[in-house]
Amino acid sequence: MSAELICVIVLGLMFIIGTWRDINMGLLGFIAAAGVGGLVLHQAPEEFLAGFPVDLFLTLVGLTYLFGFAQNNGVIELIVNWCVRIVGGRISLMPWIFFALTAVLISLGALFAVAIIAPLALTFARRHRLNQFMVGLLVVHGALAGAFSPISVYGIFIDDYLAKNGLTPSPVSLFLAPLVFNFVFALVVWLVLRHRPGLRAEADDDPASPSPGSADASPDSTAASQTGLLTRSAPTNEARRVRPTRGQVPTLIGLIAMALSVLIFGWDVGFVTITISIILAVINPAAGKAAMSRVSWSVVILITGVLTYIAVLQEAGTVEWVSAGISAIGIPLLAALLLFYMSGLISALASSLAIIGVVIALAVPFLESGDVHVGGFVAALAIAATIVDISPFSTNGAMLLANVHSTIRDRYYKQMIGYAGLMCLIGPGLAWFVAAVPTWIAG
Numbered sequence: 001m002s003a004e005l006i007c008v009i010v011l012g013l014m015f016i017i018g019t020w021r022d023i024n025m026g027l028l029g030f031i032a033a034a035g036v037g038g039l040v041l042h043q044a045p046e047e048f049l050a051g052f053p054v055d056l057f058l059t060l061v062g063l064t065y066l067f068g069f070a071q072n073n074g075v076i077e078l079i080v081n082w083c084v085r086i087v088g089g090r091i092s093l094m095p096w097i098f099f100a101l102t103a104v105l106i107s108l109g110a111l112f113a114v115a116i117i118a119p120l121a122l123t124f125a126r127r128h129r130l131n132q133f134m135v136g137l138l139v140v141h142g143a144l145a146g147a148f149s150p151i152s153v154y155g156i157f158i159d160d161y162l163a164k165n166g167l168t169p170s171p172v173s174l175f176l177a178p179l180v181f182n183f184v185f186a187l188v189v190w191l192v193l194r195h196r197p198g199l200r201a202e203a204d205d206d207p208a209s210p211s212p213g214s215a216d217a218s219p220d221s222t223a224a225s226q227t228g229l230l231t232r233s234a235p236t237n238e239a240r241r242v243r244p245t246r247g248q249v250p251t252l253i254g255l256i257a258m259a260l261s262v263l264i265f266g267w268d269v270g271f272v273t274i275t276i277s278i279i280l281a282v283i284n285p286a287a288g289k290a291a292m293s294r295v296s297w298s299v300v301i302l303i304t305g306v307l308t309y310i311a312v313l314q315e316a317g318t319v320e321w322v323s324a325g326i327s328a329i330g331i332p333l334l335a336a337l338l339l340f341y342m343s344g345l346i347s348a349l350a351s352s353l354a355i356i357g358v359v360i361a362l363a364v365p366f367l368e369s370g371d372v373h374v375g376g377f378v379a380a381l382a383i384a385a386t387i388v389d390i391s392p393f394s395t396n397g398a399m400l401l402a403n404v405h406s407t408i409r410d411r412y413y414k415q416m417i418g419y420a421g422l423m424c425l426i427g428p429g430l431a432w433f434v435a436a437v438p439t440w441i442a443g
Helices: 003-020 025-040 054-073 075-086 091-107 113-127 132-146 153-164 171-193 219-231 249-263 269-283 285-292 297-315 318-327 332-347 352-368 374-386 395-402 409-442
Strands: none
Touching: 003 025, 003 297, 003 318, 025 297, 054 075, 054 113, 054 249, 054 269, 054 285, 054 297, 054 395, 075 091, 075 113, 075 249, 091 113, 091 132, 091 171, 113 132, 113 395, 132 171, 132 395, 132 409, 153 171, 153 352, 153 374, 171 374, 171 409, 249 269, 269 285, 297 395, 332 352, 332 374, 332 409, 352 374, 374 409, 395 409
């Protein structure tokens, strides 16, 4: 049995065992990486662990730690209240505000726009009894809608890659096709789910909390309670203005510093958020200890473990093995369809950017032949490889899951898996029309 086939079988077993016995799939991923890497590929530990995503680990820990301060002292509720005032208290418009904010941020280069917006959006959805799954989906679709602008990380990467391989980039179609595609999907999601109650966290319905005058109420918890009361009261234009307390000011400054350093200076979001969190912990050690409990360690293990095994799978040549067989098909449009489905399935578990690079590299021969429209193919590939990013194993999906209340996280996880599966089923096929139509017209 070939190493490539063994990798595929082990991957399937990970999903079966993880789902059947309710075991964190990240732990299974580490064991699979050691088993396949050590026994099949004869790798040393430092080799089969080389795929551990250190940058994503730091990002997940840093962001959930930093937003732990904001959740505990009421800053998130404060920011959400400001957003509500912007739309005049019209709660129904807020999911689209979050969609637009995420799209704009990522189109300007903020690769982790979902991480910035998701805590605000999901907190708002909890407070106002909106469908949390619907709001989360709009945040992710907003990110995917703006991800391929000419100045975004994704857009720059693809255009440069095409140019280096002697192909003509189509930055406008690359940007507009995913934008329109994801807007339509977001609209369908909103129409279907907006009137459904969705998930409820038990903690949201628990009125027991320290009162402002109690011995257990700290200045930050008092501010959070006061701000939360306003957020839960269906604010209108007449709602009084909420000002940050002295305990909230350092956290607000930290969030602004994080956004500016990532958007303007392009600094690593993981190191930035950890540094800011440490500064906040030095200012208030008790708040730092409480915020650390907000770090979603189970999600961190889930994501990093699975991606560590995916790196071993790629090292074994499994992706190239499958892709080479597909590319050998003599009908270019059929090969493109199969490549899109392969990229969607693998992208649900691994880096979308990496998969796009691999698929373009494999498709260069028939792109050069002119049998497939380059602009349409690349735009469709961008859609197929990212439309599945609601998967909890993707960065965007992980950011959502990390910010969901612990009492509903398991149910939210299952809904994400279901939606990601649906996207894997229909997304690449619909995206294929984006590639096929220009080819048919040109023919």
